[in-house]
Amino acid sequence: MGKITLSIYRRDPAVEAEGKFVDYEVPTEDGMVVLDAVKYVETNIDPTLSLRWNCKAGKCGSCSAEINYKPSLMCKTRIDTLGDHIRVAPMGAFPLIKDLVTDVSANWGMLKKIPVFTPRQDVPKPWIIAQIDIERSKEFKKCIECFLCQDVCHVVREHSGTGYFGPRHIVKAASADMHPMDTLDRSEFLDANAGLGFCNITKCCTEVCPEDIHITDNAIIPEKERAVNAFYDPIAMIARSRRKKKEAKNNGKQ
Ligand code: SF4
Ligand code: SF4
Ligand code: FES
Incomplete structure (x- = not known):
């Protein structure tokens, strides 16, 4: 001994x-x-x-x-x-x-703000889903909420004023976004309300994850790409503007 x-x-x-x-x-x-x-x-x-x-x-x-x-x-x-x-x-x-x-309780408040899984209503159950799609979202479900990724993230630690939710919360959003039966796109929320743009992809979060979740490659980068496509791609911007105008018009009629 x-x-x-x-x-x-x-x-x-x-x-x-x-x-x-x-x-x-x-x-x-x-x-x-x-x-x-x-x-x-x-x-x-x-x-x-x-x-x-x-x-x-x-x-x-x-x-x-x-x-x-x-x-x-x-x-x-x-x-x-x-x-x-x-x-x-x-x-x-x-x-x-x-x-x-x-005290890690602030994380519960952030998790509650992320729009929840919102499944399609037009597909009867039981859902038949390709295995590759199951694997994609299942990786994120392994999260044990240890918050080690939040602890190592320099944006969370040193720049709390940015409002960046942190890697665990991007994983949570990605687990719903990548579910093939989900109907929402949370990248708008992540970009506008969760400070996604402040992550500079250093990958430190991935290195400490005890569940070997590829946080940066499989959750953060795809969510950043979605946000860029949705909000900075000119064609998507026009489509979004038209959709909002249509929604406003429809709401005005009600
Ligand atoms: S990749 Fe992003 S979330 Fe992960 S530690 Fe670096 S800045 Fe933080
Ligand atoms: S380090 Fe991994 S398991 Fe722990 S909270 Fe972050 S994503 Fe979840
Ligand atoms: S005691 Fe449960 S993860 Fe360590």
């Missing part, structure tokens, strides 16, 4: 203006993950340490943290890949509740 030094960020914002990293010595075992080590500290050294976890299987998305500066799931990060001094900090993109626990 070996041992590691775990540097864990500690702060209770209710009583402390500043936080600090506290070192703990933790015995290690084969196959140990960072969550095991942090739980060892909570159980054996300091029960006031706050952390959030549920499944310990990489599926609930609740044990997100910054491990050696990289946004990661504590339950999926093996100790033996990290060396003998490991730094564990809370996600920096979100307000701190205590120690390693952050």
